[in-house]
Amino acid sequence: xxxRQQASADAPLVLGLDxxxxxxxxxxxxxxxxxxxxxxxxxxxxxxxxxxxxxREIGGAVRAALAGLDPAGVAAGVIxxxxxxxxxxxxxxxxPATGLTVTPRLVGDAELAHAAxxxxxxxxxxxxxTGAIAAEIRDHALRRTADGHGWLLxxxxxxxxxxxxxxxxxxxxxxxxxxxxxxxLRLPGLAGAIADALVGPDxxxxxxxxxxxxxxxxxxPARLARLAPVVLxxxxxxxxxxxALVDRAADHLIATLALVREPDSPLPLVLAGGLLASATPLVxxxxxxxxxxxxxxxxxxxxxxxxxxxxxxxxxxxxxxxELHRLLTA
Amino acid sequence: xxxRQQASADAPLVLGLDxxxxxxxxxxxxxxxxxxxxxxxxxxxxxxxxxxxxxREIGGAVRAALAGLDPAGVAAGVIxxxxxxxxxxxxxxxxPATGLTVTPRLVGDAELAHAAxxxxxxxxxxxxxTGAIAAEIRDHALRRTADGHGWLLxxxxxxxxxxxxxxxxxxxxxxxxxxxxxxxLRLPGLAGAIADALVGPDxxxxxxxxxxxxxxxxxxPARLARLAPVVLxxxxxxxxxxxALVDRAADHLIATLALVREPDSPLPLVLAGGLLASATPLVxxxxxxxxxxxxxxxxxxxxxxxxxxxxxxxxxxxxxxxELHRLLTA
Numbered sequence: 233x234x235x236r237q238q239a240s241a242d243a244p245l246v247l248g249l250d251x252x253x254x255x256x257x258x259x260x261x262x263x264x265x266x267x268x269x270x271x272x273x274x275x276x277x278x279x280x281x282x283x284x285x286x287x288r289e290i291g292g293a294v295r296a297a298l299a300g301l302d303p304a305g306v307a308a309g310v311i312x313x314x315x316x317x318x319x320x321x322x323x324x325x326x327x328p329a330t331g332l333t334v335t336p337r338l339v340g341d342a343e344l345a346h347a348a349x350x351x352x353x354x355x356x357x358x359x360x361x362t363g364a365i366a367a368e369i370r371d372h373a374l375r376r377t378a379d380g381h382g383w384l385l386x387x388x389x390x391x392x393x394x395x396x397x398x399x400x401x402x403x404x405x406x407x408x409x410x411x412x413x414x415x416x417l418r419l420p421g422l423a424g425a426i427a428d429a430l431v432g433p434d435x436x437x438x439x440x441x442x443x444x445x446x447x448x449x450x451x452x453p454a455r456l457a458r459l460a461p462v463v464l465x466x467x468x469x470x471x472x473x474x475x476a477l478v479d480r481a482a483d484h485l486i487a488t489l490a491l492v493r494e495p496d497s498p499l500p501l502v503l504a505g506g507l508l509a510s511a512t513p514l515v516x517x518x519x520x521x522x523x524x525x526x527x528x529x530x531x532x533x534x535x536x537x538x539x540x541x542x543x544x545x546x547x548x549x550x551x552x553x554x555e556l557h558r559l560l561t562a
Numbered sequence: 563x564x565x566r567q568q569a570s571a572d573a574p575l576v577l578g579l580d581x582x583x584x585x586x587x588x589x590x591x592x593x594x595x596x597x598x599x600x601x602x603x604x605x606x607x608x609x610x611x612x613x614x615x616x617x618r619e620i621g622g623a624v625r626a627a628l629a630g631l632d633p634a635g636v637a638a639g640v641i642x643x644x645x646x647x648x649x650x651x652x653x654x655x656x657x658p659a660t661g662l663t664v665t666p667r668l669v670g671d672a673e674l675a676h677a678a679x680x681x682x683x684x685x686x687x688x689x690x691x692t693g694a695i696a697a698e699i700r701d702h703a704l705r706r707t708a709d710g711h712g713w714l715l716x717x718x719x720x721x722x723x724x725x726x727x728x729x730x731x732x733x734x735x736x737x738x739x740x741x742x743x744x745x746x747l748r749l750p751g752l753a754g755a756i757a758d759a760l761v762g763p764d765x766x767x768x769x770x771x772x773x774x775x776x777x778x779x780x781x782x783p784a785r786l787a788r789l790a791p792v793v794l795x796x797x798x799x800x801x802x803x804x805x806a807l808v809d810r811a812a813d814h815l816i817a818t819l820a821l822v823r824e825p826d827s828p829l830p831l832v833l834a835g836g837l838l839a840s841a842t843p844l845v846x847x848x849x850x851x852x853x854x855x856x857x858x859x860x861x862x863x864x865x866x867x868x869x870x871x872x873x874x875x876x877x878x879x880x881x882x883x884x885e886l887h888r889l890l891t892a
Contacts, residue, residue, distance in 0.1 A: 376740050378737040384726070407708040407822075410706050411705065
């Protein structure tokens, strides 16, 4: 956990919280955009980690971000939480315990990700991280979503999907290589890199199919998302199998987006999630498809989620300017 | 369990066993093709059900098929078992306990399915049931396989795959229908039939996405294969979503088959498994693709697996004629 802090201020403060499965981030700012404190901790989502961890991580981040400041100076707060409408009583009891005199308003992770990419009230979000979802946002609130159905039934074009398809492609490469003679099967290209990541650097042994399948089943299925960076790296290097997977992922994401975004809509589009929030090969494959279907869309990338939550809090106070959005989400 | 039995015979007998995950079948015949006993029981695969169930079902089927016959008259036996090379000691101990004086030879389920469709020594098998696999058979033995990688990583074009894709399509239909007003969302066509099968006939309620996802997760993933007949029925009735899924399943199966079958190979091709062993819409979608890629292939359908095992036993005695194959697998 880190804190950064500037001079205290008498001006009203806003508190923003971005609580995810892998990190919890807090930000405290003035209404003119001075950031007085930030903090981050481990994942604090109560659905993923339980109420006890949620209280520890969220409470710790709030206290650290407010260190040296008067919690009663916080005039509004927003907390972004996956699931949105659900917060256990333990989390609600946190606010007075941290000295806050206001109750942070809960928003869903899709609303927060949209606000992290644009100050516009209406737009669409396309997120690909461990899972994948598209959302239509109206007046800063969630109107409808597409996909986000989880790894078994959906999340097409997500990190899980890319990892699972990469293992499937490696198994097809094994099918092609069998029967084989030798002490340990080694595969070239992406298949070899996936085998290395799953089984280790010594090859797949004499039972390569069983070795790969057992390794892929040794963890929770969603953990296959950890193989997505291997695919993206190989796509960036021109590996044809990786490029084909990224291309199919882009097709899936476009199909998901089209379920919540009208043809030719000029509204802003925000890209979010680990696979879309930087200049990945997946984004490169998405861009021409986006330009072809929604030529008038302004496409942006989700930035600081805690800053976006703080900006939504400022907006609740009637102070949600574009300038403040720029300062807080930078 | 049923038995059918004709006059006993002094001639040497052959015993065939087809042991699967959902049924166990036994057949006893003379070398000139008279079937003296058959029996069937519940699934007896030791990997799926454990050694105790395997011993009970396999032992019960052997005793019932041999009822009224001298077990010592069995001159050769073959048992087909998924996994092939694995049989627990409890199963091996069964044979003397049933009075057999020979040890049935173990063959894999792919070898047995191939023999259930053709008397030829060399050919390929394409199987789609709960899972999906293709196999190249040389001299009645397995040379190599493709797919069969299980529901998480493969089995593309299988019953599981078709069921999972149908639920995904129903969820996309829900995405399109939301937000909605009313007491319970009802979907038309295949999506509605899948919802009925998973959740019940009263519609999906006010939280249709959660209702479908929870119902699909309530059982082991492979159980989604039970939805495959719903897809096939709707495809037969012309439902466009079902037809598109069946078309994609056919593409996957052709890709799997092409991994083990040379282009233009004239060798026999055997179709097997619940989705291919009768005139399903999936077979109808496969046929033109097969004819285009392998115009010289004689395509047949796997028939009686226990009879095929008995025929392989007769072949071990040098008596595996085409005429006997026809009689035992009918």
